[in-house]
Amino acid sequence: MAEFLQFCFSGLTVGSVYALVALGFTVIYNASNVVNFAQGEFVMLGGMVTVALLAASVPLPVAGVAAVFVAALVGLALHRLAIEPARGSSPVELIIITIGASIFIRGVAQVVFDKQFHKLPAFSGDAPIHMLGATILPQSLWVLGGAGAIVIGLHLFSEHTLVGKAAAATAANRLAARLAGIDTTAIVSLSFALAGAVGAVAGILITPITLTSYNAGTLLALKGFAAGMLGGMGKPLGAVLGGLLLGLAEAFGAGYVSSAYKDGIAFIVILVVLLSLPQGLLGKHSAERV
Amino acid sequence: MRALLSARWVTLGVLCLVIAALPLVFPSSYYYRVAALVWISAIAAVGLNILMGYAGQVSLGHAGFLGIGAYAVAIGPARFGLNSWLCILLGALLSAALAWLVGRTILRLRGHYLAIATLGFGFLIALVLANEARWTGGPDGTPVARVSVAGFRLAGPVTWYWLSGALLALGTALALNLEDSSVGRALRALHDSEIAAALAGIDVARCKLWAFIIAAVYASVAGSMLALFDGFVTPDVASFLRSIDLVAMVVVGGIGSSAGSILGAGLLVTLPQFLTVFAEYEQIALGLIIMLVMIFLRRGIVPTAQQLFAPRRR
Numbered sequence: 001m002a003e004f005l006q007f008c009f010s011g012l013t014v015g016s017v018y019a020l021v022a023l024g025f026t027v028i029y030n031a032s033n034v035v036n037f038a039q040g041e042f043v044m045l046g047g048m049v050t051v052a053l054l055a056a057s058v059p060l061p062v063a064g065v066a067a068v069f070v071a072a073l074v075g076l077a078l079h080r081l082a083i084e085p086a087r088g089s090s091p092v093e094l095i096i097i098t099i100g101a102s103i104f105i106r107g108v109a110q111v112v113f114d115k116q117f118h119k120l121p122a123f124s125g126d127a128p129i130h131m132l133g134a135t136i137l138p139q140s141l142w143v144l145g146g147a148g149a150i151v152i153g154l155h156l157f158s159e160h161t162l163v164g165k166a167a168a169a170t171a172a173n174r175l176a177a178r179l180a181g182i183d184t185t186a187i188v189s190l191s192f193a194l195a196g197a198v199g200a201v202a203g204i205l206i207t208p209i210t211l212t213s214y215n216a217g218t219l220l221a222l223k224g225f226a227a228g229m230l231g232g233m234g235k236p237l238g239a240v241l242g243g244l245l246l247g248l249a250e251a252f253g254a255g256y257v258s259s260a261y262k263d264g265i266a267f268i269v270i271l272v273v274l275l276s277l278p279q280g281l282l283g284k285h286s287a288e289r290v
Numbered sequence: 291m292r293a294l295l296s297a298r299w300v301t302l303g304v305l306c307l308v309i310a311a312l313p314l315v316f317p318s319s320y321y322y323r324v325a326a327l328v329w330i331s332a333i334a335a336v337g338l339n340i341l342m343g344y345a346g347q348v349s350l351g352h353a354g355f356l357g358i359g360a361y362a363v364a365i366g367p368a369r370f371g372l373n374s375w376l377c378i379l380l381g382a383l384l385s386a387a388l389a390w391l392v393g394r395t396i397l398r399l400r401g402h403y404l405a406i407a408t409l410g411f412g413f414l415i416a417l418v419l420a421n422e423a424r425w426t427g428g429p430d431g432t433p434v435a436r437v438s439v440a441g442f443r444l445a446g447p448v449t450w451y452w453l454s455g456a457l458l459a460l461g462t463a464l465a466l467n468l469e470d471s472s473v474g475r476a477l478r479a480l481h482d483s484e485i486a487a488a489l490a491g492i493d494v495a496r497c498k499l500w501a502f503i504i505a506a507v508y509a510s511v512a513g514s515m516l517a518l519f520d521g522f523v524t525p526d527v528a529s530f531l532r533s534i535d536l537v538a539m540v541v542v543g544g545i546g547s548s549a550g551s552i553l554g555a556g557l558l559v560t561l562p563q564f565l566t567v568f569a570e571y572e573q574i575a576l577g578l579i580i581m582l583v584m585i586f587l588r589r590g591i592v593p594t595a596q597q598l599f600a601p602r603r604r
Contacts, residue, residue: 035402086585091401092348096541097584099534104577111570218530222413225406233402260421267410274407275395 002133007251013140013209015247016147017043020202021224022231022239023154024195030171030234031191034083034094038102040221041109042199045071047212048109050204051118060121068200074105075196079189102217109214122208143205150198151240158236167191171234219263226270298466301549305462309455313448322447324563329454330515332555333461335539336548337508340465342537343546344474345501346481347397350405351412352536355385355506357419357528359513360434364523365425367435374437378514382507389506390499397498409530416528431524434517450519457515458552461508465548468504477501481546509536538576542583544590553592 021039028036049070053063082101086094123142128135158164169177170187178184203212210216227246231238246266254262312325334356341347362381366372372380396407420429437444444453468474476497480487488494517523526532535558543554558576565572587594 035405082581082585086588089584089588092405093541093584093588095348095350095402095405096537097581100538100577100580100584102577103531103534103573104581107571107573107575107577110573222409222530226410229403229406261417264414264417267413270410271396271407274399274403 003255005132005134007255008248009134009136009140011248011251012244013137013143013206013247014250015227015244016143017202017206017220017243018224018227018246019240019243020147020150020198021220022228022243023151023236024198024202025225025228026234026236026239027154027191027195027198029228031167032079032083032188033091034098035091035225036078036192036195037095037098037221037225038078038105038217039195039199039224040217040219041102041105042071042075042196042217043203043206043220044109044212044214044217045074045105045196046200046203047120047207047216048113048118048203048214049200050207051120051212052113054120060123064204067204068197071196071200071203072193073196075192075194076189078196079192083188083192084185102221106215106217113214115214117211117213118207119211120204120207137209139205139208143209146201146205147240150201151236154194154198154236163187163190223266226266229270230273298470301466302459302463305549305552306459309459313451319447322451324560326447326450326454326519327516328556328559329451329458330512330519331536331539331559332552333454333458333515334509334512334536335543335551335555336458336461336465337505337512338536339540339546339548339551340468340477340508341501341505342540343551344469344477344481345498346477347498347501348405348408348537349412349502349505349533350409350530350537351415351533352408352505352509353528353530353532354412354415355389355509356513356516356532356536357415357525358385358388359510359515360517360523360527361419361426361432361513362510363514363517364432364434368432369425374435374518378511378518381514382510385506385510386503389503393499393502394495397495397502409533412528412533413530416525416530419525419528426525429525431522431526434521434523436521437518444518445521450515454515454519457511461511462548462552469548473497473500538580542579542590544592544594547590547592547596550590550592554590 021043024039024042025036028034028039046067049067050060050063053066054060058066078098078101082097083094086097089097122137122139124138126137126139128137129141158168166177166182167187167190169180169182170184174184177187223246224243227242228239229242230246231240231242246269249269250262250265253265309329313322316322316325334352338349338352341349359378359381362384363374363377366377366380367374392411396404396411399407419426426432444450469478476487476492479490479492480494480497484494513527516527539554539558540551541554542550542557543552544550557579561575561579562572565575583590589597
C-alpha cells in the first residue's frame with residue numbers, strides 16, 4: 001500500500017509537468033493548428049534561465065519571473081520569425097520548422113549556458129513529508145499546486161476575459177473570428193507567449209527535483225505531446241488528464257514492470273491510443289469532409 | 291514523357307560523374323571518409339524520399355531502421371557466426387517485415403498523428419537497442435566485424451568510397467525507375483489527393499505500405515553500411531536526432547527529388563565537418579538551416595533551382 005501510494009505521488013508530480021507541457025501544446029495548437037515541437041525548450045529555458053540568474057545572485061522569485069518572461073519572449077519570437085513567415089505551409093512542414101527551432105534554441109542554450117546538469121534549491125526545504133507510510137517532497141506539492149493554479153488560471157482567462165474569449169473564437173474558426181473583428185495574428189502571437197510562459201513555469205517547478213540541462217527539453221516535448229494526444233488534441237482538460245495519466249503510467253510501469261523502459265511507456269501508450277481511439281480520451285469522433 | 295525520361299538519366303549520369311570525378315580533387319583520405327559517409331546517408335535519404343516525396347507520408351522515426359540494419363551486421367557475425375553480407379540481407383528483411391507489421395496500422399494515421407506514431411516507433415527501437423545490453427552492448431555500443439570479399443578485407447575510406455558510391459548509384463537508379471513505374475505514379479497520385487487516387491482505383495493503403503517498406507529497406511541497408519564502415523555501432527544510430535537529420539536531408543534538398551535528397555545528405559553530413567572548429571555552434575547552424583529552407587525555399591533546393599533555371603515551358 002505504501003509502495004502504491006509512493007508511485008502515485010511520484011507519478012502525479014511528473015504527470016503535472018507533462019500536463020503543463022501538453023497544455024502549452026494545446027494553447028498553440030488551438031490558436032494556430034501548429035504542433036510545436038519546441039514546447040520542451042520552453043521548459044528547459046525556464047529552468048536554465050532561473051539557474052543562471054540565481055548564480056548571478058538574483059533572488060529566486062525575481063529570477064523565476066524573469067525566466068518566465070524570457071520564455072514568453074522566445075515564444076513570441078518563434079511565432080513572428082519562424083511560424084508567421086511560413087503561413088500556408090502543411091502541418092508536417094510546420095512540425096519540421098518547430099523541430100528546427102527546437103534544435104536552434106537548444107544550440108543557443110548550449111552556447112549561452114553550458115552542457116552541465118543544474119539544480120535549483122527546493123522552494124521550501126528538502127525534508128520529506130510522511131503520509132500513510134509513503135513520503136512526498138515539499139517540492140512535489142509546489143509542482144502539484146503550481147500546475148493546478150495554472151490550469152485554473154488558464155480556464156478563468158479563457159472563460160471570463162475578452163482576450164480569452166477572442167482566443168477561443170480564434171480556435172473555433174479563424175476566419176469567422178477575423179470577420180468578427182478579432183486580430184487573430186495577435187491572438188496567435190499571444191498563444192505562443194502564453195505557451196512559453198506555461199512551459200517555463202513547469203521547468204522552474206520541476207528543476208529542484210529532476211535537475212535540468214540544455215537538452216532536457218526534447219524528451220519532455222515528446223512526452224507532453226504524447227500526453228496531449230492521449231487526452232485528445234486541442235482539449236485543455238484532456239491535456240491535463242493525459243499528462244497525469246501518463247505520469248502515473250510511467251511511475252507504475254517503472255515500479256512494477258521495468259525501470260529501463262520507463263521512457264518508452266509514453267510511446268507505447270501513444271501507439272495504443274492512436275490505433276484504438278485516435279481522437280484521444282476526451283475527443284469527439286469527427287468525419288473528415290471532402 | 292521523353293523529357294521525364296531524359297531528366298531521369300541526367301540525374302543518374304551527373305551522380306555517377308560526381309562519384310567518379312570527386313577523387314580527382316581529394317587531397318587526403320579524410321575526404322574519402324566524409325564522402326563515403328555522404329553516400330551512405332544519401333542511400334537512406336533517397337529511400338525516405340520515396341515515402342515522403344512520392345507518397346507524401348512523413349516518418350520521424352526512420353533512424354530506427356538504420357539501427358536495425360546496423361545492429362544486424364554487428365550481432366549476426368559476432369553471435370551467430372553469420373556472414374556479414376548475409377546479415378545485410380537479413381537486416382533488410384527484418385526491417386521490411388517490421389515496416390509491414392507496423393505500417394499496416396500506423397499508416398492509417400495522417401499528418402501529425404502519423405508523425406508522432408512513427409516518432410514513437412523509432413524511439414522504442416532506440417530504447418530497445420540501448421537497454422538489451424546482453425545483445426547490443428548497451429549504450430556504449432558494440433564493435434562490428436570487418437567484411438571481406440574473397441579473402442580481401444574491405445577496410446579503409448577509399449574502398450568504402452567506391453563501395454558506397456556504387457550502392458548509392460544503384461539505389462538512386464531504382465528509385466528513379468520506381469518514380470516512373472505504375473507504382474510511382476500511384477504514389478504521386480495519392481500524394482496529391484488520397485481520395486482522388488482511391489476513386490481512380492488505386493489501393494491507397496497498399497501503396498503507402500509499399501513506400502514505407504521500400505524506405506525501411508533503404509535505411510536498413512544504409513545502417514548496415516554505416517556500421518561496417520565505422521567498425522563500431524552505438525544506439526545513437528537510431529536516435530530521434532538521427533531521424534530528424536534524415537528528414538532534414540530530404541526536405542532541405544527538395545522533397546520528391548532524389549537528386550535533392552543526395553544534395554541534402556551532402557550538406558547535412560559535411561556541414562558538421564566544416565564546423566568542427568566551432569563544434570558548439572553545430573546545432574545552431576543545423577536548426578537555422580532547417581528553418582530557413584522550410585520558410586524561404588519551401589520546395590527545397592533542387593526543385594527551386596530547377597524552376598529558376600529551367601527554360602519556361604509553353
